[in-house]
Amino acid sequence: MPVLSVEDLHVSVGGKPVLRGVDLALEPGRVHALMGPNGSGKSTLALSLAGSPGYAVTRGRAILDGQDLLPLPPNERARKGLFLGFQYPPEIEGVSLREFLRLACAERGQGFCEFHKSYPQAIGQLRMEAFDGRELNVGFSGGEKKRAELLQLYLLRPKVALLDEPDSGVDVDALKLIAGAIRDLAEGGAGVLIITHYPRILDHVPLSDVFVLDGGRIVEHGGPELANRIGEQGFEVVRG
Ligand SMILES: Nc1ncnc2c1ncn2[C@@H]1O[C@H](COP(=O)(O)OP(=O)(O)OP(=O)(O)O)[C@@H](O)[C@H]1O
Ligand SMILES: [Mg+2]
Numbered sequence: 001m002p003v004l005s006v007e008d009l010h011v012s013v014g015g016k017p018v019l020r021g022v023d024l025a026l027e028p029g030r031v032h033a034l035m036g037p038n039g040s041g042k043s044t045l046a047l048s049l050a051g052s053p054g055y056a057v058t059r060g061r062a063i064l065d066g067q068d069l070l071p072l073p074p075n076e077r078a079r080k081g082l083f084l085g086f087q088y089p090p091e092i093e094g095v096s097l098r099e100f101l102r103l104a105c106a107e108r109g110q111g112f113c114e115f116h117k118s119y120p121q122a123i124g125q126l127r128m129e130a131f132d133g134r135e136l137n138v139g140f141s142g143g144e145k146k147r148a149e150l151l152q153l154y155l156l157r158p159k160v161a162l163l164d165e166p167d168s169g170v171d172v173d174a175l176k177l178i179a180g181a182i183r184d185l186a187e188g189g190a191g192v193l194i195i196t197h198y199p200r201i202l203d204h205v206p207l208s209d210v211f212v213l214d215g216g217r218i219v220e221h222g223g224p225e226l227a228n229r230i231g232e233q234g235f236e237v238v239r240g
Contacts, residue, residue, distance in 0.1 A: 001030040003191035004160045009060035018044045020216035030181030036213035046162040050084035081159030085149040092136040122154045132193045142169035167201040178235035199231040
């Protein structure tokens with residue numbers, strides 16, 4: 001049974017219909033990929049599922065644990081176990097990385113002691129010890145911001161993770177760290193959706209499904225070989 005079912009999702013942004021009936025199911029313990037041309041609506045899908053303001057859902061449902069997430073405010077969706085890793089992580093001045101993570105983990109029900117055990121382990125795993133006292137994402141390089149997103153993922157242990165281009169701008173070593181965190185999460189039972197343009201990251205994770213979004217709809221659904229075909233031949237392979 002899917003951990004997240006998106007059914008007939010229609011979303012408009014700035015008055016323009018971007019998603020026009022998206023159907024997608026994420027299975028627990030599996031890694032899925034979402035590919036599609038620039039501007040096809042991949043980030044719109046992730047942001048609207050997370051409840052970002054300005055994304056008007058005009059039709060559809062997104063069921064997690066038997067409940068439709070879409071009427072809930074963003075913090076309730078996160079509390080229920082939905083995580084969004086941003087394509088462009090925002091810089092938050094005046095809030096340290098450690099304090100941000102401590103508060104976020106408390107919202108997910110993790111006590112003080114649990115956090116103080118898991119936090120050093122997580123920053124060690126993602127090699128982010130030097131960022132401990134820094135303001136969240138402020139002045140971080142592109143690749144460092146992506147690692148900070150994955151650090152949140154590692155600590156929050158969501159049921160569903162939507163990761164918007166976790167591989168963009170990261171070096172080969174960081175890519176392996178990020179892929180390792182994604183693998184661990186899926187092994188722990190989460191349903192993961194990686195939005196990406198490149199099959200490269202997909203070589204490092206146990207990929208099960210590939211969805212292709214085009215024109216505001218899922219136009220193709222296949223196995224890992226679909227990502228390689230797109231990588232080699234572009235989106236013509238799904239347009240026929
Ligand atoms: N505020 C807005 N007003 C009007 N159009 C918008 C707005 N925000 C997004 N769009 C449009 O929605 C479409 C989908 O954008 P989205 O960011 O979801 O694409 P994407 O598939 O994630 O692309 P990329 O691969 O480049 O990240 C684009 O055509 C974009 O210009
Ligand atoms: Mg995008």
